[in-house]
Amino acid sequence: MRTKMYIDGQWVDGIATMPVTDPSDGSVIAEVAVAGPEQCEAAVAAADRAAADWAKTAPRVRSEILRKAFEIMVAEADEIATIVSKENGKVLTDAKGEVLYAAEFFRWFAEEAVRVPGDFRKSPSGDKRILVTHQPIGVSLLITPWNFPAAMATRKIGPAIAAGCTMILKPASETPLTALAIVDIMERAGVPKGVINLILPQKVGESISKILHDPRVKNLSFTGSTEVGRVLIREAADRVIRCSMELGGNAPFIVFDDADIPAAVAGLMLAKMRNGGAACTSANRIYVQKGVAEQFTKEFSHAMSQLKMGKGTDAGTQLGASVSIKERNKIAELVDAAVKSGGKLHTGGTTPDGDGAFYPATVISVDKTNDILNHEVFGPVAPIVTFETDAEAIQLANATDFGLISYVFSKDLTRAIRAAESLESGMVAINKGVISDPAAPFGGVKQSGLGREGGFDGIHEFLETKYIGVEI
DSSP states (O other): OOOSEEETTEEEOOSEEEEEEOTTTOOEEEEEEEBOHHHHHHHHHHHHHHHHHHHHSOHHHHHHHHHHHHHHHHHTHHHHHHHHHHHHOOOHHHHHHHHHHHHHHHHHHHHHTTOOOOEEEEOTTSSSEEEEEEEEOOEEEEEOOSSSTTHHHHHHHHHHHHHTOOEEEEOOTTSHHHHHHHHHHHHHHTOOTTTEEEOOBSSHHHHHHHHHTOTTEEEEEEESOHHHHHHHHHHHHTTTOEEEEEOOOOEEEEEOTTSOHHHHHHHHHHHHHGGGGOSTTSEEEEEEEHHHHHHHHHHHHHHHHTOOBOOTTSTTOOBOOOSOHHHHHHHHHHHHHHHHTTOEEEEOOSOOSSSSSOOOOEEEEOOTTOGGGGSOOOSSEEEEEEESSHHHHHHHHHOSSEESEEEEEOSOHHHHHHHHHHSOSSEEEESOSOOOOTTSOBOOEETTEESOBSTTTGGGGGEEEEEEEEOO
16 A cells, blocks of 8 residues: 655655544554655656656557556456545445546546547638647646545546646545555556656645646646635636636436436435435435425435445445544534424434444435525435426526536436526436446536536646648
């Protein structure tokens, strides 16, 4: 297990160490090195030194490195999943699914590396030829969250490598071991020194600000909360750094009265309980049409009540711990406030005694004005609201500053697509609980982010478009 930082092709110590804990019992898994100003500067300098040569590297070479990384990651999926489960708290099956999903970004961008398009055409006036090409943007700062420590890293590393960019990766302090394992894979896959660097700054805000104000850094890719995203955008604005932002969500899940109820329940179990509800794509506001509300709530509450809660690495566990006691307490406070405001609990809603950052699967019926609907609950909590008409469902779903993903369940495809086109979100799932795919563009509208990751769009977050006018 790697515990040192990775700078300029070397595993290095820092100015101190910090503990990484298992949120299921509070035990220390490892002590990892943390960076001071010297290590942060060394990472930027290494990325800058390697940038020119790496940008000139043949696309096929970059592609083969990513393909090799994919193969190693799949072969070692069980070991990496155990690391994910231990430091994040998610159940082992979730962790294994995430690792395999994460590996797919390496395979996808291995294929995209050799397919970056260009354009050559005659100008309308006929006086020149228009040549359009795409070049690596340069040194990129990648900041990843704790909830998907493997997938959020590879979703950024993959396109950066494919595009020919060097990078500094700053993973979440709660889950650095997964990122360290992935960087170890990249080293074994043949990434040259300086191309990828990993730091864990002791003073995070101060260090990131300094990096963003460094003229050698050209690009920022961040996944995390909208609150932190706003701060980073302000920091990046001083030097007009390109920003790719995958921020918070408050996803609506709409069940129309013609929906297949068992399928909708199964879909919501996926959309809500993936990663124990700690996902930006998690269904956060459940809107059910009046005619099927009672049946749906009963069946969904039963399914939630059957989940076995426990340590993520234990066999049979279906709901693991939150990443920390602090995060667990946030969930509990939101539920307690919702109940005080008139919410009706159907299952869960009580913080368990004992060690570990556990919170039970919870279903609560609330009024459409309940404050819990204004929050992204990063946990296993499903507030249900009853609606009357299709128009009301759309209005309620869009009544948020966020717009990452929405979910629609209906047997009538015309009705579902009409709803999808009216929903203010970057992605819409119709009759499915999970639609994330490395081959599809992932991203939101409103305050859920800027840009797209994955799909054909993902590599372009690390490329600059250049127009060359040619006299012929």
